[in-house]
Structures are given as C-alpha cells and as structure tokens.
Amino acid sequence: MxxxxxxxxxxxxxxxxxxxxxxxxxxxxxxxxxxxxxxxxxxxxxxxxxxxxxxxxxxxxxxxxVDVEDIVLGIPKKEETDEDKFDPIHKGKVSFFDTSKGFGFIIDSKTQEKYFCHVSGLIDTIAENDQVSFELEKGARGMNAVRVKKE
Incomplete structure (x- = not known):
C-alpha cells in the first residue's frame, strides 16, 4: 500500500x-x-x-x-527695493596684518565687523592702520575680504 x-x-x-x-x-x-x-x-x-x-x-x-488671467501660478517675481541695491565695495581699516604669515584682519567702518584677509586677495600691499576698500566673499569660516586696495 x-x-x-x-x-x-x-x-x-x-x-x-x-x-x-x-x-x-x-x-x-x-x-x-x-x-x-x-x-x-x-x-x-x-x-x-x-x-x-x-x-x-x-x-x-x-x-x-474668476477670470483665468487673474489666477497666478507660482511665485511672483520680487521687485527690487533700495535695500536690495547695495554697494559691493566696503571701506575699512586694517586692524592687524602679518606679512610673514600672509594674513590679517580688516574692520568695516560702517558695521565694525572684522573680516579675514589673505595675501592672495590683495591688490595693493597693506600694513596695519591703513584705510582700505574691499569686497566680501564667502569663505570656509565666514566672510573674507577680497580685492583689497589701499586708499
């Protein structure tokens, strides 16, 4: 079976x-x-x-x-105001600069903020207490002063 x-x-x-x-x-x-x-x-x-x-x-x-033309899809374009238009060139004073190490700091005359400055961002040679004009650029640790000119 x-x-x-x-x-x-x-x-x-x-x-x-x-x-x-x-x-x-x-x-x-x-x-x-x-x-x-x-x-x-x-x-x-x-x-x-x-x-x-x-x-x-x-x-x-x-x-x-409702008229079809009145319906807005998306985000309307932002209109420029006076606050949006700003001068990219800042003025300030060199508070510290070490020529042997190639870096220093600049204090902005309007905001009194300190910005890092490297020798690669210089146009003219600078020393401490010089009046300079500069532009700001985003760096690894914050804003850096670049295209620095003596006044």
Whole structure:
C-alpha cells in the first residue's frame, strides 16, 4: 500500500484557509445587507467658500466668477527695493596684518565687523592702520575680504 502524499499538517492548513475565506465572504454579505437597511449610500462632504467642510451643498447664488488671467501660478517675481541695491565695495581699516604669515584682519567702518584677509586677495600691499576698500566673499569660516586696495 502506498502512503498518501498529503500530510496531516497540509490538510489542517488547507481547512483553515477555506474557513477563513468563508468567514470573509459572510462578513462581506453582512456589510452589504446593513448598507441596504440604512438606505444611506455614499455620504458627501462639501467645501464652503472659507475652505471648511460642511454637509450642506453650497448656494449657487453665492458663486463668484474668476477670470483665468487673474489666477497666478507660482511665485511672483520680487521687485527690487533700495535695500536690495547695495554697494559691493566696503571701506575699512586694517586692524592687524602679518606679512610673514600672509594674513590679517580688516574692520568695516560702517558695521565694525572684522573680516579675514589673505595675501592672495590683495591688490595693493597693506600694513596695519591703513584705510582700505574691499569686497566680501564667502569663505570656509565666514566672510573674507577680497580685492583689497589701499586708499
């Protein structure tokens, strides 16, 4: 006599699977029957002119006509103001400069901020207490004075 190819464990798993499928079908039919009894159907949510959700439809008399040309997509271009137009050339005084090491610091005359200055950013040779004009450029550790000229 030959042994059955299906083991007891496989039969149990198959029975559980079929039972689950039947339960799911019963639940589905029960939900359908419940929906018919309520007579509800699909509930709607309306949005009023303030953007709030309501259950009442909007009044067609309150409808506002909007011209297509008035709708702006994206961000409007920024208009230049006097604050945006600034002079890139700053004036200041050399507070410290070491010629052997090739760097120093310049204090801005308007903001009193200190800016690092390297010998590679010099146009003229400078020394301490010289009045200079310079431009600012973003460096590794902050703003650096570049294109430094003696006045």
């Amino acid at each position: 030959a042994k059955s190819q299906q083991t007891f464990n496989k039969l149990e798993k198959e029975k559980k699977r079929l039972k689950k499928r039947e339960e799911k079908q019963k639940k589905k039919l029960a939900r359908k029957a419940e929906a018919k009894e309520k007579g509800g159907g699909i509930q709607f949510a309306y949005v009023d002119h303030f953007g709030n959700l309501t259950d009442t439809p909007p009044d067609p008399n309150d409808k506002i006509e």
